[in-house]
Amino acid sequence: MKISELYNxxxxxxxxxxxxxxxxxxxxxEFELGLLSANSPDFVSITYGAGGSTRNSxxxxxxxxxxxYGITPLVHFTCVGAAKDDIRLYxxxxxxxxxxxxxxLRGDPPAGETSFKAHPAGFEHADxxxxxxRNIDDFTIAAAGYPEVHTEAxxxxxxxxxxxxxxxxxxxxxxxxxxxDNNAFYEYMDNMARLGINIPVVPGIMPITxxxxxxxxxxxxxxxxxSRLMETLEKCASPEAEAAAGLDFSAAQCIELKSWGxxxxxxxxxxxxxxxxxxxxxxxxxxxxxx
Numbered sequence: 001m002k003i004s005e006l007y008n009x010x011x012x013x014x015x016x017x018x019x020x021x022x023x024x025x026x027x028x029x030e031f032e033l034g035l036l037s038a039n040s041p042d043f044v045s046i047t048y049g050a051g052g053s054t055r056n057s058x059x060x061x062x063x064x065x066x067x068x069y070g071i072t073p074l075v076h077f078t079c080v081g082a083a084k085d086d087i088r089l090y091x092x093x094x095x096x097x098x099x100x101x102x103x104x105l106r107g108d109p110p111a112g113e114t115s116f117k118a119h120p121a122g123f124e125h126a127d128x129x130x131x132x133x134r135n136i137d138d139f140t141i142a143a144a145g146y147p148e149v150h151t152e153a154x155x156x157x158x159x160x161x162x163x164x165x166x167x168x169x170x171x172x173x174x175x176x177x178x179x180x181d182n183n184a185f186y187e188y189m190d191n192m193a194r195l196g197i198n199i200p201v202v203p204g205i206m207p208i209t210x211x212x213x214x215x216x217x218x219x220x221x222x223x224x225x226x227s228r229l230m231e232t233l234e235k236c237a238s239p240e241a242e243a244a245a246g247l248d249f250s251a252a253q254c255i256e257l258k259s260w261g262x263x264x265x266x267x268x269x270x271x272x273x274x275x276x277x278x279x280x281x282x283x284x285x286x287x288x289x290x291x
């Protein structure tokens with residue numbers, strides 16, 4: 001199934017998971033996948049570890065989700081540390097496995113490095129990777145978007161022009177980085193329309209479960225946190241109260257985005273099902289309602 005075709009037919013709900021690094025993590029994820037699958041996601045994306053560290057497990061997990069739960073997988077792929085010939089071999093392996101949906105990313109610098117350095121025989125930018133994959137065969141290709149500007153971009157305009165390059169290279173739809181200010185997303189959509197970007201744009205949402213989580217996100221990505229959210233969390237007297245307040249905010253955020261007219265929601269699950277269930281209940285999205 002080509003994921004891009006879904007966005008013209010119904011409201012699409014999708015999840016992101018990551019391959020665990022330990023046997024205990026794999027066991028825990030298997031349990032959580034049983035609960036996540038009960039929410040009938042339209043697809044599940046599987047991340048690709050830094051420098052290709054989860055290359056094999058990403059594909060194995062994607063195939064397991066497809067074969068065991070009947071859910072369409074979207075595999076992430078980054079070009080960090082990879083030569084073109086190596087990239088071609090992996091993409092062709094993905095194709096042979098029967099998967100034809102890829103989220104093509106440049107990727108972050110490896111641990112310990114402050115800037116991205118392309119492989120001498122590889123790619124420097126995501127649009128180059130997208131164009132390369134597009135020329136291999138009939139893949140559906142997703143790209144990443146940044147409503148609050150990529151950390152390496154000099155300006156929003158520069159970031160948007162980079163996004164336009166990815167679309168022109170052959171991206172079929174866009175999944176955004178997480179955000180908590182919907183107004184930033186609406187402005188982002190207006191800016192994309194101005195540049196003639198008219199492919200589906202799917203907001204990426206990470207459910208809030210604690211004040212500590214929020215602070216970490218601010219440190220790592222500079223994500224803007226609405227003052228009303230922080231004020232609410234600071235008034236909470238327990239971790240349980242923080243989680244409840246955070247999930248109420250996340251559910252309300254998704255409900256507003258759906259009412260505004262987004263084509264779907266992509267939830268960054270962090271391999272946990274309980275927060276996802278709260279948002280799905282808030283959205284009131286059942287499988288038969290998405291069609």
